Amino acid sequence: MSSRFTLKSLLALLGLVVLLLLAVAAKEFRLYERAWFTVQEWHHEAHWKDVSLWLPDYRVVIDGLELEDLEDVSALTYDPDRKSLFTVTNRDMQLVELSLDGRILRRIALRGFVDPEAVEYIGPGVYVISDEREQRLVRVQIDEQTRELDASAGQQISLGIGTNGNKGFEGLAYDPQGHRLFVAKERDPVRIYEIRGFPLLDPQQPFAVHVANDPQRDARLFVRDISSLHYDVRTGHLLALSDESRLALELNADGEPISSLSLLRGQHGLKRFVPQAEGLTSDDEGNLYLVSEPNLFYVFKKKAE
Template sequence: MKFLRPRMAKAGLAFSLLAGLLATLYMIKAEALVWHVWHQLHPTDHHGLDLAQYQVSIEAKPLSGYKNLSGITFNRETGTLFAVLNDMGKIIELTTDGVPLREISVQGVDDLEGITHIERDYFAVADERQSQLLLLNIGPETREVSINDAKLFRLGLNERGNKNFEGVSWDSLHHRLIVVKERDPKYVISVTGLYQTEQTQLNGVVVERMPQYDQAIKWVMRDLSEVSHHAQSGHLFLLSDESKLLKQFDESGQPMGSLALWKGFHALHKSIPQPEGVTLDDAGNIYVVSEPNLFYVFKPQSKRPV
């Protein structure tokens, strides 16, 4: 036994050192860093956005008077942005430079997290705590909407909580909503039929898991904060608050590059503290909102076809 004790002590020390190393790597988001560097060194030949060429053009612009920005969407018909505030029950319309234009009060909601523009005056928003989607009509003069006037769909996949559905985006190519669940577990689903188009005349709402993204997000992204579908390329952009990373995927779930939201990357002077929302416009510019009230814009420095 006397001979075993030194060996056991050394083994215990080695285990402690290994555990400490793993903890340190986790804290510095090493897994996200590895994947980000890999994509920069091994660019993928595709028709999406070349995220390696993006630089921040508006950094950490505060939206005074607002807090808890949780989701953002681009309305191509108005050329403006719409963002949700998850503890104020409000939607704010912004210019693409982050200047507030109006406020829309949303009555009867519990925890707004995501928003997406569909077409015309139709928007879908995600209420995380109630695990439900709402279809809202927001016209040019709208200042208030109520849950009583909305088309509502309870997803029914999770109990009430704060780790449920964080983001939503309209996929105009397949006429469906794409929704992300934050974590425990994290995954991507499609919802068809909440908003009916001529191509989707269904008798009800159809919810389907999108398993092609499961493996790709399992290790690299610690959580899913938001999703944005890019119609020009058909690619999906997934945002992770905890990893501070925006990743691009093709329709088969293959990673197509990433945008690191850390200090020193893409001309950022400071890491984005809590990135919660992302959207893209038709020119490929990327808009990110961070809690409590910071606004960012990333633009490509050398354009390539999309």
């Protein structure tokens, strides 16, 4: 009787420990909020489907293409003038131009950077590159002859906002109409900052930078990190990519999550999960492009109605 009672007690205790661990994990991975959003997303479809990107309608058409001779690709931006993509590598530090089907078009060496982590198109030939560890933003300019870029030659600012080692500025997005640069702090905590005044578009104007954030919006982001941002000009919506949550979220103009794209195997036609999503952007037609470390390339397009 005593041994049976002891065994039951141990099993009950073990069950309690398991439940507690599951509860802690659910809180850590924001599973409660994510499950509630899944319910909300069903209701969002009727209102948002025709006036947003509506990520549930996307299907993968290039699934994990290996980018030859590249390692540690990080970030992605679309250049509407060149009809091409740009990414950065933070091991050998290059700015790399890619075709829309994942071919390497050219490489530009980066000098004077410590940890280039994001790149964003601003205007014809003008980009901003973030140096994650130093929380530094550097404006660079390229043309057809550019083969090397030196950070010291570009307009730059450093922002000591919540410095936390290798959890600094991970994603960039630019609103060309509002002249707003969105900067994502990776985690601990997740933050999206809005910067006005950088890069300086008119050299005749005084250099004045204003930085703002929206804690209420950031609290609604049920992701563990942000690895990339993209601003969609057509809708005015922001896309936030999370590597650890294996998810992309579409945020409306009020910062509310309205649709999502899962990066798990079997979702959106993926044959296997996306291992380490680091960059996300879209082109003029709304096609989505994604890169994952070490060198994987994905394209998602909306399914035919």
